[in-house]
Amino acid sequence: MKPKASIASPFTHSKFNPARGGHAPGHLRDALLAALEGPDPWWANLEVDFFGDRQAEWDSMSPKSRACWLIGQLWNCDDVLPGQVASEMGDNFDVSVGTYAILVRLLAKELSNEAGAP
Numbered sequence: 001m002k003p004k005a006s007i008a009s010p011f012t013h014s015k016f017n018p019a020r021g022g023h024a025p026g027h028l029r030d031a032l033l034a035a036l037e038g039p040d041p042w043w044a045n046l047e048v049d050f051f052g053d054r055q056a057e058w059d060s061m062s063p064k065s066r067a068c069w070l071i072g073q074l075w076n077c078d079d080v081l082p083g084q085v086a087s088e089m090g091d092n093f094d095v096s097v098g099t100y101a102i103l104v105r106l107l108a109k110e111l112s113n114e115a116g117a118p
Contacts, residue, residue: 024077029100032070033085043067043111067111074104 031048038045044063048070049055058066077100081089089097093106 020076022077023079024074024100028070028073029077029079032074032100032104033082036085036089041114042107046070064111064114067107071104071108071111074100075108077101077104 028048031046034047035042035045043066046063046066048058048066050058061069079100080086080098081100081103085103086097089103089106095102095106097103097106
């Protein structure tokens with residue numbers, strides 16, 4: 001099941017549409033990769049910078065809600081993961097992980113299996 005986005009997408013004026021997929025904004029992909037490099041759980045390390053009121057909304061969200069929002073933004077992202085990340089995540093999940101979409105779907109399942117997931 002696809003996680004629901006808690007805040008409106010800041011990309012209303014861009015060509016990116018998370019529902020259509022395609023090439024997701026680099027700062028969102030980078031935020032996920034940076035969170036994965038941190039200590040477990042990955043979602044506790046998640047940081048994204050926004051402009052204006054959206055930053056206050058982000059800051060007020062719980063770490064798991066932030067993770068669900070980012071997962072929703074990258075749900076259909078067909079951008080290819082960096083090779084080392086794809087290899088490490090493939091080893092962690094014991095499946096081939098080549099795109100952000102595949103990775104966030106696995107992370108969503110993992111997140112929903114944790115007690116108290118939003």
